Amino acid sequence: MEENFRSTGHILDASNAIIAQDQSRIPKTLYTRKGAGQPVEVLQFSYMSEEADAIAAEIGRRAASGCAWHDIAVIYRQNRLSRAIEEALIQARVPYEIG
Secondary structure, eight states: OOBOSSSOHHHHHHHHHHHTTOTTSOOOOOBOSSOOOSOOOOOOOSSHHHHHHHHHHHHHHHHHTTOOGGGOOOOOSOTTHHHHHHHHHHHTTOOOOOO
């Protein structure tokens, strides 16, 4: 299935660009009918812990300014980042789901 019912166009454009780099993957293009949505932000860090702490802090900042928890998503490229991010979210008391 190539249609995505949850994500916006900007998120799927970013996802498609990442997926396209995997030469072993069957080509497909994800699409949505939800519109463009907000632009995707890309940040770069030197250390996993620095990245995880920044993610948790940014999520907390956005939630404090009125953004709903369910409107925030983190997409990471390497599975090894998941534990560091999860620990930072726990420490910052940010509610999360892994999906």
